[in-house]
Amino acid sequence: MRAVPTGGLHEPRTRGTPQYEVKWDGWRCVAFCGKDIHLQSRQGSDLTRFYPDVVAHLDAALFPDTVLDGELVVWDPAAGRTSFAALQRRAVAGRDLSAEVRARPASLVVFDLLQLDGVELLDRPLLERRMLLEELCDGLAGITVCPATRDPDEARRWFDDLAATGCEGLVIKDLTSRYAPGGRGWWKWRRRTTTEAVVGGVVGAADRPTGLLLGRFTPSGRLHYVGQSTPLTARAGAELGALLTPAGPDHPWPQPLPAGWTGRFDRREPQPFVAVTPDTVVEIAVDEAAENGRWRHPVRYVRPRLELPASRLPPWSPAGLDADRIS
Incomplete structure (x- = not known):
């Protein structure tokens, strides 16, 4: 599912209550979890071998036939923010990624749950998918549920205050909406x-x-x-x-x-x-x-x-x- 640009916090007209999520500076990633773990970019590229640390976290969580939508991010402690360059270096480091993985571990920030235990959730409302996602990922290492709020004042504070940490802006979603693969149903407000x-x-x-x-x-x-x-x-x-x-x-x-x-x-x-x-x-x-x-x-x-x-x-x-x- 894709987000289209919007000019402000209140511009999108949602049918139900809007949810505001932090838009991180990373790579969009769909994680297919089951007997094997497969990471896929929004363009359909296979990212699995570039992120063995994320694969290990997902494998340790033992998700049964689960599909997650999220963002791959790498934190740069020296800069105090996420590093897109570190993400890119994974794709050009060749077969030996050990040095990059040790120096800059990657994390998966998840914001949607598309399948759980073999049951497809695309037609469920976002509110239900989000509740299941939070319950599923509670306390897991290396997997973070994307911060979300329904309070526009809190969302604006995030927009203003989190820029230094690698927040590009906000994604605005309708809590009543279904998930349409490849479709447009979200809005992104970039700084x-x-x-x-x-x-x-x-x-x-x-x-x-x-x-x-x-x-x-x-x-x-x-x-x-x-x-x-x-x-x-x-x-x-x-x-x-x-x-x-x-x-x-x-x-x-x-x-x-x-x-x-x-x-x-x-x-x-x-x-x-x-x-x-x-x-x-x-x-x-x-x-x-x-x-x-x-x-x-x-x-x-x-x-x-x-x-x-x-x-x-x-x-x-x-x-x-x-x-x-x-x-």
Whole structure:
């Protein structure tokens, strides 16, 4: 089941009482438990061998023919928050994951129960599924039930206070709703702010772009890739097309853009693009899912900042991205 974006806490119109859950910065995972344990990503990829510690916790719980929906997370004690980069390293560490597992154990944060003891629960209301889930997982090591509340004031406090720990926002669900595999019936309210970046390349044509590839300059003056925009409207594409100039052969980014640069686990193919001269600054709306100095999720174009030279942007650093507006 998928969540669609919403603009605020009270915007979704649910038929019954809404439930507010913490949206963690991790990988969505469905766990199939029985004689064997199988972990599957939202895209259908097999994650089982990457998370032997989570498999061991599920195996120790002895769940009989049970299916759980949740989020894989890794806690970084030094940073005091979850680490998406540590999750990704599991997928590229090769066969020997022992060092990664020891250094950064993974956990499964569960938020739904789809099957219990061979009985399918998809058509049961969320309220019933949640009660069964809490009873099933009470006191289990390495398996955490996602915090949830029906109090909007408490939910807003979570939204504001838990950002530093890796909370991306909230997921809002209807307690009367059934579970529709692959369907959309939840809402996600992500924390967003605006900041600026330099246009270093475009998807489409330079005079009529359909998407933007964005960068920030390092202290030494090199343009570092930081993220990609959502698709542009025709109006925005025309507006930017009048401002951009195709770049020469000295552009610093490889062609095509490597898949690994996007920071997205589900992107398998390199991204062809048209390089442009990196002198146009744009204002963008971003969420707080950033890792290693890149925004993982596509950002939303807001407007050009013609009055702002690229040299005035905060310099890029691997420690993170400055998400404050530039006045």
